[in-house]
Amino acid sequence: MIRAGIVGGTGYTGVELLRLLALHGGVEVVAITSRAEAGRRVDDLFPNLRGYYELVFAEPEVSLLANCDVVFFATPHNVAMQLVPELLAAGTRVVDLSADYRIRDASVWSQWYGEPHSSPQLLEQAVYGLPEVNRDSIREAQLVACPGCYPTAIQLGWIPLLARGLVAPAELIASAASGASGAGRQAKIDNLLSEVGGSFKAYGVSGHRHLPEIEQGLQDVAGGPVAVTFVPHLLPIVRGIHATLFGRLLEDDTDLQALFEDYYRDEPFVEVLPPGMFPQTRTVKGANRCQLSVMVPQQRDTVVVMSVIDNLVKGASGQAVQNMNIMFGLPETQGLELIGLLP
Amino acid sequence: MIRAGIVGGTGYTGVELLRLLALHGGVEVVAITSRAEAGRRVDDLFPNLRGYYELVFAEPEVSLLANCDVVFFATPHNVAMQLVPELLAAGTRVVDLSADYRIRDASVWSQWYGEPHSSPQLLEQAVYGLPEVNRDSIREAQLVACPGCYPTAIQLGWIPLLARGLVAPAELIASAASGASGAGRQAKIDNLLSEVGGSFKAYGVSGHRHLPEIEQGLQDVAGGPVAVTFVPHLLPIVRGIHATLFGRLLEDDTDLQALFEDYYRDEPFVEVLPPGMFPQTRTVKGANRCQLSVMVPQQRDTVVVMSVIDNLVKGASGQAVQNMNIMFGLPETQGLELIGLLP
Amino acid sequence: MIRAGIVGGTGYTGVELLRLLALHGGVEVVAITSRAEAGRRVDDLFPNLRGYYELVFAEPEVSLLANCDVVFFATPHNVAMQLVPELLAAGTRVVDLSADYRIRDASVWSQWYGEPHSSPQLLEQAVYGLPEVNRDSIREAQLVACPGCYPTAIQLGWIPLLARGLVAPAELIASAASGASGAGRQAKIDNLLSEVGGSFKAYGVSGHRHLPEIEQGLQDVAGGPVAVTFVPHLLPIVRGIHATLFGRLLEDDTDLQALFEDYYRDEPFVEVLPPGMFPQTRTVKGANRCQLSVMVPQQRDTVVVMSVIDNLVKGASGQAVQNMNIMFGLPETQGLELIGLLP
Amino acid sequence: MIRAGIVGGTGYTGVELLRLLALHGGVEVVAITSRAEAGRRVDDLFPNLRGYYELVFAEPEVSLLANCDVVFFATPHNVAMQLVPELLAAGTRVVDLSADYRIRDASVWSQWYGEPHSSPQLLEQAVYGLPEVNRDSIREAQLVACPGCYPTAIQLGWIPLLARGLVAPAELIASAASGASGAGRQAKIDNLLSEVGGSFKAYGVSGHRHLPEIEQGLQDVAGGPVAVTFVPHLLPIVRGIHATLFGRLLEDDTDLQALFEDYYRDEPFVEVLPPGMFPQTRTVKGANRCQLSVMVPQQRDTVVVMSVIDNLVKGASGQAVQNMNIMFGLPETQGLELIGLLP
Structure with missing residues (x-):
C-alpha cells in the first residue's frame, strides 16, 4: 500500500482526492492536514465520506508528511512551495495540485501570482503532470505539477492540431466556462449562489492566471511561439469545464476527425466523439475523462474544437491520482474507473 | 415627493428597495448608506440600476438620515435599534426590514438574538408591518417593523384558519423552503453555489429565529397560545419562499376554499388559487404577491395550506414599500404593480 | 457471472443500472431493450457509458430475456406485469423497478394506477424489495418489487419509531421533495428546465401514487393502521430526495438518537447522523445510501425525522442491485461502494 | 389605446408580451390565440397574470385579428407567413417575433428553414426590427420582423466595430450561450431539467438558423461580405443570452471604449459598461436592455466584446414592444422601464 498524505484537505480538490483514494485499493491516506480544522474528523466536514475514513485533520507538519510515500498538495498557490523542498529532501514524492510548479520561468510565475517564488530551484525538476504529453517523465518524477483545470481541457483540445502544424499558432482563441467549484471552497461574495445562480458572465478577460500555463504547454507542442x-x-453549476476553441486552419486537406481519433487512440482518459456529437459537461461529471469534438462549421477555414472535463477530476484530483499511478508503477487507470453521473 | 433614506444599501433587500423605488413615482431616494462601500456609486455595485440613480453610498450618519421623511433599514439585526431612537425623535418615520422591532417582548428578543435590546422602550410603539393584519395601525405608525420572510408566508397561510378556530393551535406544522437570497449578501462558505447548488437540506431545525415571530403573530390572531x-x-434557487402548512382540523363542515377566498377578497397582494392549482415560487418572482392554496388531502382531518412569496419582495422590500404607501396615504399598490417573471 | 437483462433501458433508472452494473464485477448485461431505440448503440444515447458497453438496444422479446439469470424492469408501470409471468415461468428471476408489484391488493393498485392489473396472481408472491425490512424474503424471491423513491426515503425514516410504537400512527405527516429525474426521461412541458428551473412547488397533494405504497409498508411495521x-x-435539481417527517410523540422518555443508531447499526446503506447534523441531498448523490437525522425541536411533542437518498440509486437502481446481490448470494454491498459526489 | 392581438400566446414570448403589455398603459390586448388552448383562460395557464387579464385563448382567425391595430406573432416559424398577407391587406400592422420575415432572400430562408416561403413577396417590405439600426424605417413599417435573440446580442456587439471597419470582417467569431427558454415551451426531452440542469454544451455548431440572419445584418453595416x-x-438557466465576440483588429489606434460609448450614447436600451466591468446575464433579467463591454486582452490584436440580453425581453418580446412604440409614435421607452432582477 502506498502511504499518502494530503495537505489542505478542506477544499474541494481535497475532498475529491479522498473520494477517489477511498476506493483506489492501492493507497492508504495516513495524514491529512488543515490549519483551520485541525482536530476535526474529516467525515464531520464531509459527510459523504462517513464509513470510509477515521481520519482527523492535523496541523501541516513536515515530520508527519515526510513519513508518507507521496504527498498531495490540494492547497492554494504559495503553500506547496514552502514545504516541498523539505519533503523532496526526505525522499517523499509530491503531486502538487496547486499552481506553484506549473510555470518553468520563475519570473513569469511571479508576474502572474504577485509574489516571489520561494523555491525556484525546483522548477526545472518539476514535471508538468499532463500524462498525455509527459507520461515518461512523470514515471520518474519526484515532483509533479498537476495542470490547472482550464489548461487541461484547452491543451487536450489543441494538441493534435498544433502538433501537426494545422492551425495558425498566433491566433488561437479559447472561450471556456467553468463550474463554481473551480473557485474553491472559500468565503467570497462573488461565489454565493445568490450571485452566481441563474446567471452567466465572463471574468478575468484581461488576463487569467491559467493563460501563461496554457501558452507554455502549447508552445512545447507547437515547437514555437503561440x-x-x-x-x-x-457557469451556474458546481462541476464541469467546457472549452470551445477556435483556430484558423492553415490547410484544409486533413481529415480532422481521423487525426483526433488517431492521436488519442491509446489514451485511457481522452475520448473523441463521433462526428456530429458534441460533448456535455454532465457526461464526465465525477469521471476522470476528457471528451472532445472537432469540426469545421460551414466548411470555412475556422476549426472548432469542443472539450469537456470535470474540473475536480480530470482537471484536478483525478489527474493527480493518474499521475500517482504512473509514478508508482500502478496501472494508470487504477481507482479511476468512474462513469459520469448522467443524468 | 417623499424623501427616503436607506440604511445598509449593499444587501439584497437594499438593492431590491432601490429597484422598486426607482419606478415608484412618489419617492425620491436621497440617501443610502454603507460603511463598507462609502464613496462608491450604487450602480457600480448593482449595474442593473444604471441609468436610474446617481447615488453614492454614504456613511450612516443620523444627520443625513434625519433629513428624510422615511428611512428604511435594510440591515442585519442590531443596527436599526441603535439609530432609530434618534430618528424618531427627529420626526423621521422608520420602516425597519430587520428583526429589531418585530418581537414585542425584549427578553424573548434577547433570548433568540443573543444580545440585549438597546431600545426596548420602542417595542410597544413599533407596529408589526403585516398590512393584512395591521393596516390601520400602520397608517399612523412612526415605526413599522416589517415581518420576516418566512413569517409573512406562514402567517398569511394560517390566519384564515386560526381566526375562525378551525385548526388545533398547539399542533401547527410548517415545512418551508427558501431561496439562498434569504441568507443575505454575506461571504459565507455555507451559501456558496458549490455548497448549495443542486442540493436541498433542512437547517435551523432546533430553533430558527423566525419561530417566536411566527408564534407571536399567530397568537394575536388565534387569541390564545399556539x-x-x-x-x-x-432551496438551490435565488428567490422564493414556499411554505407547506399542516394542521389538524377541528371540524369538517367549513368550505375552506370559500373561507380563504372571502378572507382575502379585498387584499391587493394575497391571492387564493382555484381548487386544484398549487402555487409555484416562480409565479411571484419579482412581484409583491402571496399566492395560496388550501386543501384537505384524501378527505381526512389534516388540512394543507401552501403559500408562496418572493422573499425579497412580499417577504421584505416590497412589503416595506407597501407599508410606506400606507403610512404616507398613498395608494397601497403604488409602485407595486409588478408581475412575476414567468418563466 | 450473472447474466442480466434490462427492459426499458432508455430511461434514467436504465442508464443508472448500466452505470452501476458496468463496475459491479459479478454481472454481465447481455440484453437491453427499447422499442423506440431498437438498433441504436447504448453509448450513443448515453455517452457517459462509452468504453464500457458494446450493447445495442433490442426489441423487448421474451425469448431474449428468458435467457438471462435476472431481468430488471426499468419501465413505466404496466409494462412489467405483461412480461413477468412468462419470465418467471422460464425460471428467470425478476427485479422490477416499476410500480407493478408493489401493492399487494390488486384493487388498490387499480384504483391508483387507473387500469386493471394483468397478473394479480403474482402479487402475493412478489417480495417488496426494501432490504432493511425484507432481507430474508428477498433472498429466496423470484420476483422482487423495488420500492418507489419517496417510499424508500419515507419508510426508512419512520420505521424505527413505528416499530416501537412511539408516534401516533394516524397523524403522520411527510413533506418531501424530489429532483426532476424522478419524473423520468419523458417529453413533458412540466419537466422542462424553463418550467422547473429556479422554482419550487408542491404537486400531487390530493393523492400521489406513492401514498398507498407508503401506508402499506408502514402498516406492516406498525402492526396496525396508519x-x-x-x-x-x-426541486429544481436533477437527483435527490429529501423527506421531512413529522409525528406526534406518544411518550418522551426514549432517547431517539440512540434508538435510530441501534436500529440501523448493521445496515450497510442506512446511516444515522450525529445530533445536530442534518442530511443534504448532495451528500448521497450517486451513492446507494440513506442518511437520517432525528430530533424533537424545542423539546415539544413533535418529532422531526429528515431522510435523504439519491432517487436514482437507493431510490431505484442502486436498491435494485442491492436486491439482486441478496437474491444471488453475493455480498450485499458488491458494486455499491459508491461515495456521494460532494460538492 | 392601441388594440393589440397576439397569435400563439402559449409560448414564452407570448406570456412575456402579456407581462409587458399589462403595464404598458397605451395598449389593450383584445385577442390572443392558441389552437391547443382555445377556450382556456390565459391566467389559468400563466398564473403570474392573475388579476391583469380576463382574456381567454381563441382560435387564430383572421377576422378576429384583422380587427386589431397591431398583431404580434409569438409563434414558431411558418405560422406568420400564412396569416400576415391577409392582415396587411386589412390594414393591420404586424410585429412578427418569429423568423418568417427576417431573411430578405427567400431562397436563403428556404435553405435554412427547410420549406418554401409562402409569402416571399413581403420580404422586401418587411423591416428588420433592430431599432438601433433601422429606427426610421420601423416608424413607417406595416410589417416588422423582430430579430432573433442571438442576432440581437451579437449584432449590437459587432456593429460599432464593423461600421468603422476596425475588424477583419471575414474572421468574426461568436461564442454565445442561451438560457433554456430560448428553445421555447415545447415538450422535448432535450430541454428537460434532467437533461440540461447542471450541465453545459455547445449545439448547432454545424449551422444554427440564426447564422444567416446575423451575417445579413452585419453585412448591411459593414457594407460588404462578412x-x-x-x-x-x-446554459442551465431559464433566461439570458451572453455573447462573447472575438475579432482581429485591423488597426490599434482607436480608443474602443470611447467608440462604443459614443456609438450608443443616445440609445435608451444599449449600455456600454465602464472599463473592467463585464456584463452578467442576471443584470438584465426581465429588462429590455443590452449591456456591452469591449476590451483587447493582453494588448494583442484580438478584440473581445461581451454582450448580454434577456432573450425573452430585448431578444424577443421587449424588442417587439419597442418596435410597436416606434411604429405608433409612442415614446420608445413606454412600458419598458424595467430594471433587471438582481439578485
Whole structure:
C-alpha cells in the first residue's frame, strides 16, 4: 500500500482526492492536514465520506508528511512551495495540485501570482503532470505539477492540431466556462449562489492566471511561439469545464476527425466523439475523462474544437491520482474507473 | 415627493428597495448608506440600476438620515435599534426590514438574538408591518417593523384558519423552503453555489429565529397560545419562499376554499388559487404577491395550506414599500404593480 | 457471472443500472431493450457509458430475456406485469423497478394506477424489495418489487419509531421533495428546465401514487393502521430526495438518537447522523445510501425525522442491485461502494 | 389605446408580451390565440397574470385579428407567413417575433428553414426590427420582423466595430450561450431539467438558423461580405443570452471604449459598461436592455466584446414592444422601464 498524505484537505480538490483514494485499493491516506480544522474528523466536514475514513485533520507538519510515500498538495498557490523542498529532501514524492510548479520561468510565475517564488530551484525538476504529453517523465518524477483545470481541457483540445502544424499558432482563441467549484471552497461574495445562480458572465478577460500555463504547454507542442486569447466564463453549476476553441486552419486537406481519433487512440482518459456529437459537461461529471469534438462549421477555414472535463477530476484530483499511478508503477487507470453521473 | 433614506444599501433587500423605488413615482431616494462601500456609486455595485440613480453610498450618519421623511433599514439585526431612537425623535418615520422591532417582548428578543435590546422602550410603539393584519395601525405608525420572510408566508397561510378556530393551535406544522437570497449578501462558505447548488437540506431545525415571530403573530390572531413546529429548508434557487402548512382540523363542515377566498377578497397582494392549482415560487418572482392554496388531502382531518412569496419582495422590500404607501396615504399598490417573471 | 437483462433501458433508472452494473464485477448485461431505440448503440444515447458497453438496444422479446439469470424492469408501470409471468415461468428471476408489484391488493393498485392489473396472481408472491425490512424474503424471491423513491426515503425514516410504537400512527405527516429525474426521461412541458428551473412547488397533494405504497409498508411495521398526509414537492435539481417527517410523540422518555443508531447499526446503506447534523441531498448523490437525522425541536411533542437518498440509486437502481446481490448470494454491498459526489 | 392581438400566446414570448403589455398603459390586448388552448383562460395557464387579464385563448382567425391595430406573432416559424398577407391587406400592422420575415432572400430562408416561403413577396417590405439600426424605417413599417435573440446580442456587439471597419470582417467569431427558454415551451426531452440542469454544451455548431440572419445584418453595416463562426451553447438557466465576440483588429489606434460609448450614447436600451466591468446575464433579467463591454486582452490584436440580453425581453418580446412604440409614435421607452432582477 502506498502511504499518502494530503495537505489542505478542506477544499474541494481535497475532498475529491479522498473520494477517489477511498476506493483506489492501492493507497492508504495516513495524514491529512488543515490549519483551520485541525482536530476535526474529516467525515464531520464531509459527510459523504462517513464509513470510509477515521481520519482527523492535523496541523501541516513536515515530520508527519515526510513519513508518507507521496504527498498531495490540494492547497492554494504559495503553500506547496514552502514545504516541498523539505519533503523532496526526505525522499517523499509530491503531486502538487496547486499552481506553484506549473510555470518553468520563475519570473513569469511571479508576474502572474504577485509574489516571489520561494523555491525556484525546483522548477526545472518539476514535471508538468499532463500524462498525455509527459507520461515518461512523470514515471520518474519526484515532483509533479498537476495542470490547472482550464489548461487541461484547452491543451487536450489543441494538441493534435498544433502538433501537426494545422492551425495558425498566433491566433488561437479559447472561450471556456467553468463550474463554481473551480473557485474553491472559500468565503467570497462573488461565489454565493445568490450571485452566481441563474446567471452567466465572463471574468478575468484581461488576463487569467491559467493563460501563461496554457501558452507554455502549447508552445512545447507547437515547437514555437503561440498566442491564445483566453476568455473564461462562470457557469451556474458546481462541476464541469467546457472549452470551445477556435483556430484558423492553415490547410484544409486533413481529415480532422481521423487525426483526433488517431492521436488519442491509446489514451485511457481522452475520448473523441463521433462526428456530429458534441460533448456535455454532465457526461464526465465525477469521471476522470476528457471528451472532445472537432469540426469545421460551414466548411470555412475556422476549426472548432469542443472539450469537456470535470474540473475536480480530470482537471484536478483525478489527474493527480493518474499521475500517482504512473509514478508508482500502478496501472494508470487504477481507482479511476468512474462513469459520469448522467443524468 | 417623499424623501427616503436607506440604511445598509449593499444587501439584497437594499438593492431590491432601490429597484422598486426607482419606478415608484412618489419617492425620491436621497440617501443610502454603507460603511463598507462609502464613496462608491450604487450602480457600480448593482449595474442593473444604471441609468436610474446617481447615488453614492454614504456613511450612516443620523444627520443625513434625519433629513428624510422615511428611512428604511435594510440591515442585519442590531443596527436599526441603535439609530432609530434618534430618528424618531427627529420626526423621521422608520420602516425597519430587520428583526429589531418585530418581537414585542425584549427578553424573548434577547433570548433568540443573543444580545440585549438597546431600545426596548420602542417595542410597544413599533407596529408589526403585516398590512393584512395591521393596516390601520400602520397608517399612523412612526415605526413599522416589517415581518420576516418566512413569517409573512406562514402567517398569511394560517390566519384564515386560526381566526375562525378551525385548526388545533398547539399542533401547527410548517415545512418551508427558501431561496439562498434569504441568507443575505454575506461571504459565507455555507451559501456558496458549490455548497448549495443542486442540493436541498433542512437547517435551523432546533430553533430558527423566525419561530417566536411566527408564534407571536399567530397568537394575536388565534387569541390564545399556539405552538408551531417550524422546519426551514434551503432551496438551490435565488428567490422564493414556499411554505407547506399542516394542521389538524377541528371540524369538517367549513368550505375552506370559500373561507380563504372571502378572507382575502379585498387584499391587493394575497391571492387564493382555484381548487386544484398549487402555487409555484416562480409565479411571484419579482412581484409583491402571496399566492395560496388550501386543501384537505384524501378527505381526512389534516388540512394543507401552501403559500408562496418572493422573499425579497412580499417577504421584505416590497412589503416595506407597501407599508410606506400606507403610512404616507398613498395608494397601497403604488409602485407595486409588478408581475412575476414567468418563466 | 450473472447474466442480466434490462427492459426499458432508455430511461434514467436504465442508464443508472448500466452505470452501476458496468463496475459491479459479478454481472454481465447481455440484453437491453427499447422499442423506440431498437438498433441504436447504448453509448450513443448515453455517452457517459462509452468504453464500457458494446450493447445495442433490442426489441423487448421474451425469448431474449428468458435467457438471462435476472431481468430488471426499468419501465413505466404496466409494462412489467405483461412480461413477468412468462419470465418467471422460464425460471428467470425478476427485479422490477416499476410500480407493478408493489401493492399487494390488486384493487388498490387499480384504483391508483387507473387500469386493471394483468397478473394479480403474482402479487402475493412478489417480495417488496426494501432490504432493511425484507432481507430474508428477498433472498429466496423470484420476483422482487423495488420500492418507489419517496417510499424508500419515507419508510426508512419512520420505521424505527413505528416499530416501537412511539408516534401516533394516524397523524403522520411527510413533506418531501424530489429532483426532476424522478419524473423520468419523458417529453413533458412540466419537466422542462424553463418550467422547473429556479422554482419550487408542491404537486400531487390530493393523492400521489406513492401514498398507498407508503401506508402499506408502514402498516406492516406498525402492526396496525396508519395514515400519512404526504405532500411531494418538485426541486429544481436533477437527483435527490429529501423527506421531512413529522409525528406526534406518544411518550418522551426514549432517547431517539440512540434508538435510530441501534436500529440501523448493521445496515450497510442506512446511516444515522450525529445530533445536530442534518442530511443534504448532495451528500448521497450517486451513492446507494440513506442518511437520517432525528430530533424533537424545542423539546415539544413533535418529532422531526429528515431522510435523504439519491432517487436514482437507493431510490431505484442502486436498491435494485442491492436486491439482486441478496437474491444471488453475493455480498450485499458488491458494486455499491459508491461515495456521494460532494460538492 | 392601441388594440393589440397576439397569435400563439402559449409560448414564452407570448406570456412575456402579456407581462409587458399589462403595464404598458397605451395598449389593450383584445385577442390572443392558441389552437391547443382555445377556450382556456390565459391566467389559468400563466398564473403570474392573475388579476391583469380576463382574456381567454381563441382560435387564430383572421377576422378576429384583422380587427386589431397591431398583431404580434409569438409563434414558431411558418405560422406568420400564412396569416400576415391577409392582415396587411386589412390594414393591420404586424410585429412578427418569429423568423418568417427576417431573411430578405427567400431562397436563403428556404435553405435554412427547410420549406418554401409562402409569402416571399413581403420580404422586401418587411423591416428588420433592430431599432438601433433601422429606427426610421420601423416608424413607417406595416410589417416588422423582430430579430432573433442571438442576432440581437451579437449584432449590437459587432456593429460599432464593423461600421468603422476596425475588424477583419471575414474572421468574426461568436461564442454565445442561451438560457433554456430560448428553445421555447415545447415538450422535448432535450430541454428537460434532467437533461440540461447542471450541465453545459455547445449545439448547432454545424449551422444554427440564426447564422444567416446575423451575417445579413452585419453585412448591411459593414457594407460588404462578412463571415461569422457562430457557436451557440445551452446554459442551465431559464433566461439570458451572453455573447462573447472575438475579432482581429485591423488597426490599434482607436480608443474602443470611447467608440462604443459614443456609438450608443443616445440609445435608451444599449449600455456600454465602464472599463473592467463585464456584463452578467442576471443584470438584465426581465429588462429590455443590452449591456456591452469591449476590451483587447493582453494588448494583442484580438478584440473581445461581451454582450448580454434577456432573450425573452430585448431578444424577443421587449424588442417587439419597442418596435410597436416606434411604429405608433409612442415614446420608445413606454412600458419598458424595467430594471433587471438582481439578485
